[in-house]
Amino acid sequence: MSSSAVQPVTKSERTRALIRDVALTSFRERGYDATTIRLIAQEAGVSVGTTNYHFASKNDLVQELYLDVQLAHRDAAAPLLAETTDLVERLGAVFRTGLAQLEPYHRFAPEFLSASMSPRSAMNPLSEESSPARDIIVGLFRDAVTGAKNSVPKEFEEGLPSALFLAHLLLALFWVYDKSPGQQRTNALLDRGLRLLKLSLPLTRVRVLRAPLRELLDMVAEVKV
Amino acid sequence: MSSSAVQPVTKSERTRALIRDVALTSFRERGYDATTIRLIAQEAGVSVGTTNYHFASKNDLVQELYLDVQLAHRDAAAPLLAETTDLVERLGAVFRTGLAQLEPYHRFAPEFLSASMSPRSAMNPLSEESSPARDIIVGLFRDAVTGAKNSVPKEFEEGLPSALFLAHLLLALFWVYDKSPGQQRTNALLDRGLRLLKLSLPLTRVRVLRAPLRELLDMVAEVKV
Numbered sequence: 001m002s003s004s005a006v007q008p009v010t011k012s013e014r015t016r017a018l019i020r021d022v023a024l025t026s027f028r029e030r031g032y033d034a035t036t037i038r039l040i041a042q043e044a045g046v047s048v049g050t051t052n053y054h055f056a057s058k059n060d061l062v063q064e065l066y067l068d069v070q071l072a073h074r075d076a077a078a079p080l081l082a083e084t085t086d087l088v089e090r091l092g093a094v095f096r097t098g099l100a101q102l103e104p105y106h107r108f109a110p111e112f113l114s115a116s117m118s119p120r121s122a123m124n125p126l127s128e129e130s131s132p133a134r135d136i137i138v139g140l141f142r143d144a145v146t147g148a149k150n151s152v153p154k155e156f157e158e159g160l161p162s163a164l165f166l167a168h169l170l171l172a173l174f175w176v177y178d179k180s181p182g183q184q185r186t187n188a189l190l191d192r193g194l195r196l197l198k199l200s201l202p203l204t205r206v207r208v209l210r211a212p213l214r215e216l217l218d219m220v221a222e223v224k225v
Numbered sequence: 226m227s228s229s230a231v232q233p234v235t236k237s238e239r240t241r242a243l244i245r246d247v248a249l250t251s252f253r254e255r256g257y258d259a260t261t262i263r264l265i266a267q268e269a270g271v272s273v274g275t276t277n278y279h280f281a282s283k284n285d286l287v288q289e290l291y292l293d294v295q296l297a298h299r300d301a302a303a304p305l306l307a308e309t310t311d312l313v314e315r316l317g318a319v320f321r322t323g324l325a326q327l328e329p330y331h332r333f334a335p336e337f338l339s340a341s342m343s344p345r346s347a348m349n350p351l352s353e354e355s356s357p358a359r360d361i362i363v364g365l366f367r368d369a370v371t372g373a374k375n376s377v378p379k380e381f382e383e384g385l386p387s388a389l390f391l392a393h394l395l396l397a398l399f400w401v402y403d404k405s406p407g408q409q410r411t412n413a414l415l416d417r418g419l420r421l422l423k424l425s426l427p428l429t430r431v432r433v434l435r436a437p438l439r440e441l442l443d444m445v446a447e448v449k450v
Contacts, residue, residue, distance in 0.1 A: 110343040117342045118335040119402045126402070170395075177344045177351070177450055189444050196437040203428075212421040219414050225402055 016054040019044045023061040024068055031108030032062075032115055059122040059129065066125075066133035073101045074140050087148035088198040091164065094144050095190055098137070098168055099175060099183070106183060109176040119225035125169055126225045138165050152204050155214055159221035166220055241279045244269045248286040249293055256333030257287070257340055284347040284354065291350075291358035298326045299365050312373035313423040316389065319369050320415055323362070323393055324400060324408070331408065334401040344450035350394055351450045363390045377429050380439055384446035391445055 008017040022044045026035040037058060041051040055061050080093035105112065116123040125134060142161040145151055152160065175186040203209055233242040247269045251260040262283060266276040280286050305318035330337065341348040350359060367386040370376055377385065400411040428434055 110345050114339055114343045114346075118339045120335050121339075174448065177448060185444065189441070192437055192441045192444065196434070196441055199434055199437060209421070209424055212417055212424060216414070216417045216421055219410065219417065223399065223402060 012054075015044075015046060015050065019046065019051055019054055020061070020064050023055075024065050027062075027065050027108075028104050032111040035061075057122075062123050063129060063133065066130060067136075069101045070133045070136040073098050074136055076100060077140055077144075081144060081147065085147065085149040087145065087150050087152070088194055088201070090144040090148050091141075091197070092190070092194050094140055094164075095168060095171060095194075096187075099171065099186060099190070102172060102175060103183075106175070113173075113176050121225075124225050126223060134165065137168065138162055141165055141168075150201070152201070153210070155210075156204060156217060159214070159218045162221035163217050166223060237279075240269075240271060240275065244271065244276055244279055245286070245289050248280075249290055252287075252290050252333075253329050257336040260286075282347075287348050288354060288358065291355060292361075294326045295358045295361040298323050299361055301325060302365055302369075306369060306372065310372065310374040312370065312375050312377070313419050313426070315369040315373050316366075316422070317415070317419050319365055319389075320393060320396060320419075321412075324396065324411060324415070327397060327400060328408070331400070338398075338401050346450075349450050351448060359390065362393065363387055366390055366393075375426070377426070378435070380435075381429060381442060384439070384443040387446035388442050391448060 008014040019040060023035065023040045026040060026043070035058070037051050037055075038048055040061070041048045044051070055064075076097035077094050080097065081090055084090055084093070102109075112123075115121060116125065118124065119126075121127065122129040124130060138161045141164040145157060145160050145164075151157070171186065171190060174189060175183050178186045180186075204213060233239040244265060248260065248265045251265060251268070260283070262276050262280075263273055265286070266273045269276070280289075301322035302319050305322065306315055309315055309318070327334075337348075340346060341350065343349065344351075346352065347354040349355060363386045366389040370382060370385050370389075376382070396411065396415060399414060400408050403411045405411075429438060
């Protein structure tokens with residue numbers, strides 16, 4: 001688990017950090033459904049009222065989990081991004097380190113999926129509430145794209161990071177359904193997808209494909225809830 | 226609503242058909258969450274026990290809804306498929322008529338989505354329980370592919386219908402999130418996707434792309450829950 005961005009100093013901040021850490025451990029060990037505010041309060045040795053004071057809802061704690069996972073994702077991707085300027089290798093590094101963060105949660109993934117898929121859910125990765133965590137990964141994909149020597153034409157660069165974030169969510173969806181040992185099928189799908197991307201990349205410079213590709217990319221990039 | 230495949234003759238069959246029709250009307254008018262076995266029994270003028278005798282769970286009624294929607298989809302696509310032998314036009318006909326069937330359910334789509342997304346849900350479109358409804362649409366996509374004059378290379382034909390069914394589910398997912406009037410953004414996305422497909426189709430014959438394309442297609446086609 002990565003540490004909180006803010007080091008707790010006051011008693012209130014320490015209590016908040018404790019509740020948060022207890023909740024994140026519970027999400028990882030018990031899953032989403034079985035983690036309740038009452039249980040977290042009990043384990044943190046505080047009242048339900050204190051827990052509610054720091055986190056108004058279970059979703060607020062899920063957002064802490066999202067942030068924790070995404071900060072760890074960024075930390076894991078950074079050294080790999082420093083090693084290559086090839087676009088497809090850079091994207092592979094971001095996708096692979098993203099999947100690696102999810103691994104401890106696979107057995108509970110159906111619960112998180114059911115709770116987050118509705119466009120009305122605050123836990124939806126595309127929701128307003130999830131934007132701090134989302135911004136980290138969109139930013140990571142932006143770094144991967146802009147730092148590549150063999151990047152796509154400029155006109156694709158604006159929409160691409162958000163479209164790649166959606167691709168990351170679709171890959172995570174495939175992973176939720178993946179029952180193979182160690183979810184190796186998801187990794188194989190990613191490898192094959194990246195291989196095809198590498199072969200197809202020159203097509204982004206073919207004039208007749210460029211406009212429809214960009215239009216499609218921009219529509220996908222605009223998906224929100 | 227399309228009629229049941231089996232015309233009811235006995236009293237028991239008539240009761241079953243009545244319960245089914247009441248349930249399907251309720252799903253359309255009240256959505257998934259507010260439709261209960263108790264309410265259906267009440268409106269059909271039968272006991273909860275009788276309802277349970279014919280449909281052991283709410284999921285059994287959802288499967289009737291799926292079948293109803295998919296049979297209507299097939300009926301709507303058939304005359305359009307008779308009009309063209311162009312692959313992309315044929316796929317467009319299947320995708321468009323598929324979206325048209327979903328239209329009455331848009332306001333309740335988040336409920337159906339939350340209940341069906343888990344790989345553990347019997348309502349999942351990829352579940353064993355959903356296979357009768359799924360087979361109709363996979364078959365429809367197979368007809369669209371095999372009946373085309375300008376179809377893809379033979380080696381793609383086996384996996385393609387299942388992969389197209391997944392594309393149909395992803396398009397439906399986009400549609401659930403689409404708040405534009407009449408979900409016109411989903412139709413625009415489909416139009417642009419088809420345009421790009423038309424332009425890209427010759428690439429399925431490029432030797433270097435063929436193997437990775439087929440591998441990816443086959444992996445996607447094998448997704449199940």
